Amino acid sequence: MPELPEVETIRRSLLAKLTGATIRSVTVRERRLRRPIARDFESRLRGRRVLNIRRRGKYLLFDLDGDDRLLAHLGMSGRLEMRSGNAPEELHDHVRLNLDRGRTLVFNDPRRFGLMRVGQPTELDEIHHVGPDPLAAEWSADRLRPLVRGRRRPIKNLLMDQTLLGGIGNIYANEMLYRAGIRPTRRARTLRRRELDALAGAMRRVLTDAVRLGGSSISDFRDGDGRPGYFQLQLAVYDRAGDPCPRCRTPIRRVVLAGRSSFYCRRCQR
């Protein structure tokens, strides 16, 4: 589910309600996530106040008073949502942060590919390898050039490499390559300057559009208030194999790259 736009949407929806809130108690129902939840998770969070929420790629980082921070990742199926304290428990509710004012932050994740972890900044090694944010800076051909230089791998794999760029997943990699007119299979180092220009522009447009529309709700994405996103209505190629290209009506093709479904128009994308 969650790529950069979805994670950013969740961050924004939680920010106002969570900053300043105190964690009164913590309930963990299932410790077996991507990494097991450590034994001291609850005690290190209890009594802490949330000061801010930041995003690193697809990770959310909750600043707390004291030295610890809370790191969360939603994997494929994770949700973080605010509920009233007496709301009924749901299937796959794994972690509940019981806050003041009768509210609860719930981490729900059917597939358990997500992550919740408390630690000092230096201990949270997951985020140390996350590359620069594709939205934070103004990307350009000059800025992309060193990333593609000498790399024979398909450009789509490179876009999704979280150590090179933090936050782009399968949906948005496909969509930005469509808008840039570049096939996902193109070797990164063969991209010409004008193609890198187009790609930089497409990265920004796709991600800002997606954030503005609250992310993509393909099956069940919801923000921290349970609201869906609407960028799925703008998807030109993702999961549209066989459908006509919105621009030229050529049927969209599906190929597999690095084990992930990849979609493109063979006429509009070269």
Place this chain on the structure above:
DNA sequence: CGCACCCCCTGCCGGC
């Protein structure tokens, strides 16, 4: 270095 191929896990969908 970067790939293919495995794993983790639940849910859903289409074919039979």
Place this chain on the structure above:
DNA sequence: TGCCGGCAGGGGGTGC
């Protein structure tokens, strides 16, 4: 109506 295979927005590990 089941059952089964394939697939799904994630990351990580292995071996080549």
